[in-house]
Amino acid sequence: MLRNFLLATAAATALSACAATGDQPAKSASAAAIDKNPYPSTYRPYPGTPTALVGATVFDGAGGRIDNGTVLFEGGKVTGVGGPDLAIPAGFTRIDGTGKYVTPGVIDIHSHLGDYPSPGIQALSDGNEATSPTTPEVWAEHSVWPQDPGFSRALANGGVTSLQILPGSANLAGGRSAILKNVPARTVQGMKFPQAPYGFKMACGENPKRVYGSKGRMPSTRMGNIAVDRQMWLDAKAYDGKKRDLAKETLKGVLDGEILVQNHCYRADEMAIVMDMAKEMGYKVTAFHHAVESYKIADLLKENGVCSAIWADWFGFKMESYDGIPENAAFLQNAGACVIVHSDDENGIQRLNQEAAKAQAAGRRAGIAITDAEVIRWITLNPARAMGIDTWTGSLAAGKMADVVLWNGNPLSVYSRPEKVWIDGALMYDADDPKRRPVSDFELGQPGEGDVK
């Protein structure tokens, strides 16, 4: 499993080093230097109290399980993870987790919250720049509406603490993603995950050829899709940088391994073509999204170190999803390939834990046993790695961000819900405190304001 991530992790580490300095505006750089981070994160963790969660079952996100575990966090960071014998420093608030469960914050690698927000009206439809099949120049963060009420549902019902907002899939090259902490803010910069790399949304298959074919332009076929892609990469490779070109800057970032490719692709045969195209052009696909047919090429995906971000059981809503099976995740896991459970849905993001549990159960019935602790990784550390943020979040380990969920039961049960959610050690949701839940500007003074949802 780890080996599959070597490439992605290496890319992420390289990028994080780069982005770490880039987080400050490049004021002192030479005039020719390009500021790679012109809309920097302004997010700062909110205050928290030193906290000790004791007596709960802990799934650490990296595949580990500790019964009667102890999780300590202070100053926004996890400071200790262990058993009942782990010493609790003076001044820590003890929370009894007996009968409860603790996991890292849930991470959704595929969301359109903010760029296709609620209400789903035309005025807020900002996810697809469907005017050209290749728009590497657009950045999802310029579309995200921070007041989307969906963020709060993902937090309170789904325990989601980080998420990647992607452009839509109308285009072969849809633009840059935005990686956010699920913290309400007045601006998107206030939500941006500090130091996170950019992702780059690509799409193959039916959507681009349908959208542009129906406009009487290229691509109108799958061969047209790939032809347009290849020419785009060739042009990017020939870019000399003398005159700034936003599209080519993004593509260069991908070719340099700084920007991680998140590729919407359903069919196994198309994924195989895309992986060859990536080799031909000199970039890497980090994850295939909606990869309902990954199970047919689990060996190839493992060999290429590409993750599959998938639903538990969506199938048959279009031709390219007709072969979706509930055992997809288990077959991939069984082959040693990387599994991520994603939502692509403002409702599904509230139940990623349940979706993972469904995929686990389908595997068990097919004779593939996967532990609860390993399944939790599908919605925590694995997406964190494929988003390039695993250095900071995705698992419970000393020094990482204290993004933590206390569940009132096993998160893989339909009967369990988040009881408390901390982001960087700050309590952002508490089921026992009516006021400790976000209410977006949009909801104020309207029916249902502040309701349990």
Place this chain on the structure above:
Amino acid sequence: MIAPRAMRLMLGAALLAPLAALGAAPAAGQDFAITNATLATGDGSEPVPGATVVVRGGKVVAAGTGVAVPAGIQAVDGTGKWVTPGVFAAMTSLGLFDAEGIEESDDSSARGSPFGAALDVAPALNPVSQHVAVARMAGITRASVFGTPSGSIFGGQGAVVDLGADPQMVVRPRAFQLVVLGERGARIAGGSRVSAHALLRNALREARQYGSDAKITGGRGGQPLRTGDDIPVDPRLLDTAANREDVLLTRFDAAALVPVVNGTQPLYVAVERASDIRAVLALKTEFPNLRLVLVGASEGWLAAREIAAAGVPVIADPVDDLPSRFEQLAATQSNVGRMVAAGVKVALGNLAGSTGDQPKNLTQYAGNLVALTRVPRASGLSWGKAFAAITSVPAAIAGYEGRFGVLAPGAAGDLVVWDGDPLEVSTAAERVFVDGVEQPRDNHQSRLRDRYRELDESQLPEAYDW
């Protein structure tokens, strides 16, 4: 007959041979009993362990603890299993598409049709759609199927179906009429709720007149129209022998609405906003024979007492909690719990797609409503009430109280043997019976699963693995 199959299943066989091949004559219901299982009857009561269910001639003859297995009936040990009635999926598109996004295969709506209310889904239903097979293996045995309103505010006449793997899918054609109001109805009607209501009233008045002309009961003759205010209604808008040349309704559509206005066919009305719900309830003052059912009603909790007082049942989206449209600002997962607490009869349903809204998720979403009982200030349902909301309640709304969605003497032999709590996400249906006939377990998905369980092409391509 049943014991060998049961034995194979208990031994963990992944597949059972199909019993009722499509195209063959419907298999006769089997006589059998399942003993020592945890039983949920679907009537709202909590599950009980150590129970027995007896099925004979395709019907349930007994279900409960202390039930003896009659002589000559084959008994299957249900230790560790749960037995329940089959799930009744209210408001689905099952059998109307192979994939909703494959336009060529999709009969769920007809934007270009000249008809609305007259549309009847029954002749289009395809029992071998993979979505039917997948829903069946998820424990769904009955459903209502509707046509989606698109060219008209009326979706037309929906059917009650069974999901048995046999050629006879329709249990009751033309079981209900569907109209959409609210934002969607407004768009279809030319741009406003005002227009949608005018279209609906025009259609119902035309149908009432059509009924009178045809000597069909339901016409109101010369009675004065009481609208609840004191502004007189222009007599030309009333049901007189008016000139029929200006109607916006075809004769076929008007005829289809006669059973709606005279109350022999329920009118399902899709609305979300509280004010829209109240406007629908008010229709009863103008058209007193209407048998209304609300569909959607994500703000139903804000009008719960009025809905309860009107005796109008609701088919609700179980876990909507977002203001997906302005008409759903107050949506909350507690909607169903609050309506039930106010005395409204609520079924879960309206899962008509194949993504997160596929009918097989009904059990999961019912489980989510149980989860809410452990969330402070939220309103959920007890396990028994949640399970009833996907079995006996939708069956009763469809007109099959006591016959579908319950395990009680005389009810159809629709039952499911589960490997655990059916509302839990890790649980699967192991055996499914429709009218006492055990159902096949093979479908496109299971065949793909079996082919790709091992990726071994050392001797031949995967295409030969079947």
